[in-house]
Structure formats: structure tokens, C-alpha cells
Amino acid sequence: MSRVHDMGGRFGDGPVVPGSEDDPIFAQEWHAQALALTLAAGALGQWNLDVSRHARECLSPGDYMAFSYYEKWLAGLADLLVMRGVVTRAELAGAIPAASTLTDRRLKPEAVAGVLARGGPASRDGAAPRFAKGDRVRTRHPTRNVMVDGGHTRLPGYAAGLVGTVELLHGCHVFPDANAHDQGEQPEPLYTVVFDAAEAWGRAEAPGDTVSCDLWESYLEPVA
């Protein structure tokens, strides 16, 4: 039921290499170009954030692990551009580009500051929350998108089937499991649910350590 991006808790990755706070923001010039291109292409409005996350998650495990961070972005972008008909496979491979009907959506330089400053809030009006702060809940097990087989979901595998405590309520947010698959936003109440580390991992590094996830209501069921 898993995809390669869902790596929380995995063994074998070796040490984290912190680097310096003074390291360049973009280690390579093309990293900056890849980020900017992804944002500018997103502004064409042919997909949403959840669709673009899912595109990266759908990279084959071989590609996902072989690609560096911004290579994943680029690959996801190229795949999305073709999937949405913005470009053709032939154009990606080097054919002379055909005219596009989307040119009036091109992000203009003078619009960049406003677009980045506005962002895209995910909060929506919606149903009242079923759970309250302090409620005990159990997460779905196994984690999966119940509408689309193999589809996008934001319940990590390590947090599937755990009992935790509702700590924060965030109102209703766009539901990624639907929004990533063009099934509309279907907003649901969103909660921060905290789990005991010993419950999640079988053993905690120290008693009382906890881990939390931000989870949509349909991932959760009440625990009596």
C-alpha cells in the first residue's frame, strides 16, 4: 500500500549531514531554475498542489531514489505537462513547439511578487468537526486513498493504525485525497493528532517523546 516517498521511520539512510547555515540557498544554478520553472508552470492553472505532489510520488521507485531533489521536481513537472496536454511527448523530445492556447495565463514578471505573497490558502468553509481537543482517535489502517487505488494520501504509513490524541483543530481544509485526482476539494476538518513515540515505534528514545501528524477527519475513527 506504499509509495517510495512515504519514508518516515525507514532504516538505513545513514547520518543527516547538517551543512552550514551559510551554504548557498541553491547549490546549483539549475536548482533555482527548476524551482522557478515549477512555480511559473503551476501558475498556468492546469493542476493544483496536490496533483503536483502526486506526480512526484508517482515517479518509479528507481527514478525517485536515483533523482536528486530538484530532479524529482523536474520529472514531476515534465510528466504533468504532458498528462495535462500542455506540451506533447514529441515537444519534450525536441520537436518544434506548437502554439499553445494557454499563453494568456503566462505568469508576468510584475505579477510574481503578488502571486507569491498571496499564496493559496487551503482552508475552506465546511462541516463542523466531529472530534474535540483531547479526543482519542485511531488512524486508518492500512494507509490508502479509499477513492482511488494507489492514489494520493497524506496519512504516513508509520502513523497508520495508531491511537493518538487530538491536539489542534484547524477548521476545514481541502482534502488532498480528492483534490489530487480532480474530484474537487471536498474539504474536511483537519486536526493535529499526537502519538506517543513508543506507540509509533515500539520503543521511544526517551519516555514521553511524541510525534504528531496533521490528519483529515476521514482518516480517523473514534476510540471509545
Add this chain to the structure above:
Amino acid sequence: MQGAKLFGGWREALFGLRPKAPTRHPLGREARLSGIVSGASEGHGAAMPHDHADDAPPHSLLPPEPALRVKALETLLTRKGLVDPAALDEIIETYAHKVGPRNGAAVVARAWVDADFRARLLADATAAVAEMGFAGRQGEHMVAVENTPEQHNMVVCTLCSCYPWPLLGIPPGWYKSDAYRARAVREPRAVLAEFGVTLPDATRVRVWDSTAEVRYLVLPMRPEGTGSMDEAALAALVSRDAMIGTALVAAPT
């Protein structure tokens, strides 16, 4: 596949090839074989993307080298009128020079000196940081989590790389690394040790996995001996990593 054999797109842009293509060889074979462009002059040999099968993922059609891959995509989208290179420059300029961890450090310093602001920050961080002009993409729903002697907070995104851009900028490489994503949730203290941070066992560690659009800012503990420092001097003490929760703020030496 047919279109993949035409020349004039990214290969021309990248290698300066300017064949008479898209005309096709009278015998129906691709222009490359007609001698307009020799395989040798392309220097790609067996790695030519058009060797892929039709069901290969689209990204595999791009050049193998990442810098050329991004250049090819940019060239294609620019030629189609879908991307303005000046807009790309503007985006890069924003995150290279305008939006970064000094924003978050200013928020932390204000919370240290202004109890009312600290209370507003902990109650509704999105609104509180907006008072200071910080808002936008990847910071639409902010929550500030306060370190105390009882609880140390640490932020990760195990599923991708969610991070509070308006306050901290673009995440550092280690934050996006497999090792951090995999291990921060399971063994945060071991990861902290790799950052040179050792916490007392009596301090609980709380890891916040950013699985939705909520973005977390760690409000570090104010170090001893800083009572006389003003907001700007305090902000200078606050590192990016301290606001992710992989560092503490040290007292000034």
C-alpha cells in the same frame, strides 16, 4: 515517437544545431540519418532520449544531464509562450535574496521582547506574523510551537519537503534529505546529536510531521544573559536551524 525524431527543439537550443528539419528524408528515415546532423556531433550516442519506448514516462524524454534537462524544459515552455524568463528571474530573486530565515528570526526576537506579541503568535501565528508583513506561499497556515525546559519541538516533512517559506525561505538540503525525512520521526534525539544538540531526558521531544498545509515555526528558548539586548541583536542570535528545532539558541559569547 514520430515527433521525437524531429529536430529543432531543445537540441537545437542547447547544441546550436540548426538543421533544415522538420523535413523528413525522402526514404522516410529520420533526418538524423540523412546526414543533416551526425550522431557524433550531438555527442549523446546511446543516451538519445528518442531511444525510449512510447510508454516510457515523459520525463525520460528530456536530456540525461539535469542542468540540460531544466534548460530544455525552460526553452520549450518559453517558445510556447507559457513561461517568461523574466518571471523566473523574479521568482529566483525573491527566494535568493528577499525571503529567508531572517524573517523568522525577527518574529522570534519580537516574541522574546514583547509578551503580547508572543501570546498572539502562539494563539494565531498566521495573523501574528502577518502583522510583521510575512505571509504567502507555503506559509498560509502558520503555527508557532514554543520550546520550554519541558518540551523541545522539531519539524519535519516525511512525505515531501513542507516548510514555512515566508519565514524561513527555501529549505536547506538536509531538511529535504532522505535521512532526515526517514529518521527525524523515529529517532529525533539521534538526529539532534548529529547537529550537536543533546537534550536532557527530562525534556520531552515533540516531532511535528508537516503532513498538511499547516507550517510550523519553532520558537526557541531565549538564552540566559540576553536581558539587555534589543530586538535586532536578539534576532541576530537566532539561527535557521533553531527555528526548525535542530539547534538551540546559544548565549552570546
